[in-house]
């Protein structure tokens with residue numbers, strides 16, 4: 001399905017009851033703590049609509065704060081501000097991000113008539129001890145309750161999860177992902193935790209009581225989470241923070257597993273696992289087990305759709321290198337094949353080598 005053009009309107013920290021330990025939205029959004037002016041919203045919408053191209057759907061998103069934690073009057077004027085654009089059909093829906101503990105019948109009754117189609121919940125984790133250590137101030141039952149309520153109101157549900165939270169473990173993270181998947185959200189975003197200046201986490205990092213995850217470890221964890229979401233048919237729409245000058249600024253982002261193409265690294269890692277799985281089956285079923293026969297090099301041809309080649313190769317050909325290390329008796333070539341679907345892969349003995 002074609003993804004909509006999303007017009008982000010940032011409301012940094014607005015509606016937040018306090019600052020969570022890892023958060024500094026003023027740095028992420030490059031805005032001071034405040035709501036935008038009505039004129040500014042018109043300006044942002046105008047700028048984005050000029051780049052709409054031939055996309056059929058446009059949504060406006062109030063991100064960077066706790067939308068449903070705002071005073072009712074603010075929620076209403078922000079939504080009313082978008083109404084003319086919905087009425088003239090230049091915008092088809094509104095999204096907002098909010099804390100799970102702000103989703104109540106009262107807040108949903110307030111927003112339902114105003115074209116809100118998707119609410120993104122800052123879930124972060126389903127382990128209460130982890131939520132507690134990050135000063136989230138809500139518990140996992142708020143998330144369960146919020147997702148159930150949104151579904152009952154017919155509003156799509158997005159979930160945002162974090163990797164590398166203080167006190168989290170691999171087992172807890174996978175368990176959180178399974179619990180969230182089972183609740184049936186529509187989309188998910190996964191963010192590796194970065195240490196932002198001005199956050200409580202920055203203090204813990206300087207004191208040495210918080211150590212950020214490494215890049216490889218983060219890619220591995222997000223890849224495993226993706227597998228869980230994929231199995232549950234939950235679309236993962238974002239992995240890692242958007243590349244920007246700010247993310248490269250070491251005075252603002254102090255540490256963390258930053259990579260400008262984090263999502264690509266995860267998708268390549270997923271493809272690597274997929275190749276290994278298919279290859280193992282191919283070696284046993286189609287060729288006997290050459291590892292046992294040993295002694296000769298076998299040339300393998302991997303065929304994929306052209307749009308899939310860079311994922312198959314991995315960052316700087318890292319997937320091919322890993323494959324040749326993992327299967328020292330095999331040599332790999334890649335061929336593009338437009339008849340395959342993106343994501344599909346065919347494995348065969350390379351006919352060029354007889």
Ligand code: SF4
Nearest residue numbers: 016019020023064065
């Ligand atoms: S994580 Fe969300 S709720 Fe917490 S301070 Fe940041 S914007 Fe507010």
